[in-house]
Amino acid sequence: MSKAATETLGVIVEREISYPPEKIWRALTQPHLIEEWLMKNDFKPAVDHRFNFSADWGSVDCQVLAVEPNKTLSYTWGAYGLASVVTWTLTPTSTGTHLRMEQSGFGPDQQQAYHGAKAGWPRFFASLEALLARIE
Amino acid sequence: MTPDPQDILFKSLADPTRRAIFERLCREGEQTVGALTVQSGVSQPAVSKHLGVLKQAGLVRDRHEGRLTHYSAQLGALAPLIDWTGQMTGFWQNRFDDLEDLLKRMDQ
Numbered sequence: 001m002s003k004a005a006t007e008t009l010g011v012i013v014e015r016e017i018s019y020p021p022e023k024i025w026r027a028l029t030q031p032h033l034i035e036e037w038l039m040k041n042d043f044k045p046a047v048d049h050r051f052n053f054s055a056d057w058g059s060v061d062c063q064v065l066a067v068e069p070n071k072t073l074s075y076t077w078g079a080y081g082l083a084s085v086v087t088w089t090l091t092p093t094s095t096g097t098h099l100r101m102e103q104s105g106f107g108p109d110q111q112q113a114y115h116g117a118k119a120g121w122p123r124f125f126a127s128l129e130a131l132l133a134r135i136e
Numbered sequence: 137m138t139p140d141p142q143d144i145l146f147k148s149l150a151d152p153t154r155r156a157i158f159e160r161l162c163r164e165g166e167q168t169v170g171a172l173t174v175q176s177g178v179s180q181p182a183v184s185k186h187l188g189v190l191k192q193a194g195l196v197r198d199r200h201e202g203r204l205t206h207y208s209a210q211l212g213a214l215a216p217l218i219d220w221t222g223q224m225t226g227f228w229q230n231r232f233d234d235l236e237d238l239l240k241r242m243d244q
Contacts, residue, residue, distance in 0.1 A: 013228040019239050027238055037234035101228055 010104040021070040021090040021097045028073055028088055045073070077103060145213070148193035153178060154186040158195055161209035168204050 017024060027033045029045045039053035039060070045067045053060040061078040065085065074087040084103050091098040149155045157172055169187065173180045187207055190196040194213040199206045 011224045011228060013225060013232055015232050015236075017236060017239065023239060023242065024235075027235055027242065033238065033242070036238045038231055099232075101232070103224060103228070 010102065012100065012102045014098065014100045016093065016096065017099050018096040021092050024090055024097055024099060025070045025073075029067075045069075051075075144193050145195070148189050148195060151186070151189075153182075154189060157183065157186050158190055158209060161196060161207060162211065166199070166206045166208040168206055170204075172207070 027037065029043065031041050031043050034041050034043055039055045041053045042051045043049075043062075043064075044051065045064070047064050047067055049064045051062050051064070053062065058079070062075045064073075064075045066072055066074040066087075070090060072087065072089055074085060077084045077086045087102045087104075089100040089102075091100070149158065153176065157176060160172065160175070161167060169180060169184055172187075173183045176183050178186075187196060187198070191198060191207075195210055196207045197210055199208070
């Protein structure tokens with residue numbers, strides 16, 4: 001996938017929050033708290049742990065990639081045959097925390113083998129840009 | 137999170153054979169089922185079935201000419217996919233709102 005395509009298809013949401021990182025970390029990592037703002041889940045803050053988010057529209061297959069308490073949390077996010085990575089970054093500020101969520105790298109979902117062709121989605125996204133130029 | 141049009145679009149394009157057929161129509165323009173079959177590596181009934189799924193998703197249009205059916209790509213149908221990152225951003229912004237609400241309710 002081209003760099004431009006990656007950037008086009010990445011999602012970043014950032015916010016200044018008036019609570020310390022430790023408190024936000026609890027909300028990001030304790031299943032009963034995660035459920036209150038995101039989705040039902042069987043999350044554990046352990047690298048390699050596989051878990052699901054579930055909602056009435058379906059479920060998201062995830063695996064924990066990185067856990068650095070009160071600082072960074074990263075997990076894969078597989079839905080619709082697309083695997084992306086969600087990374088949370090907590091930075092303490094004088095008034096609380098700068099919370100950043102980045103979802104990126106929409107590659108093929110290895111766990112859903114039936115979707116086939118490993119190179120398929122990235123190649124498609126790369127060519128999508130060319131296609132888009134023709135849509136008006 | 138994701139409304140139906142995107143769901144249908146993703147499912148339609150999730151199959152690599154189907155995506156290849158769609159890409160070929162985008163690249164080379166209108167084609168008959170026969171012409172598409174020759175290069176697809178699967179049987180004509182399989183190609184027809186894939187085209188049926190693509191048609192249902194609005195990704196291709198068919199045009200009958202005598203006994204032949206010609207298929208063409210409808211690039212406009214990709215619009216929900218283009219909107220997807222925008223909608224994901226909206227999804228996460230709403231989740232941030234809910235997270236902040238939760239933080240207000242939580243014990244220190």
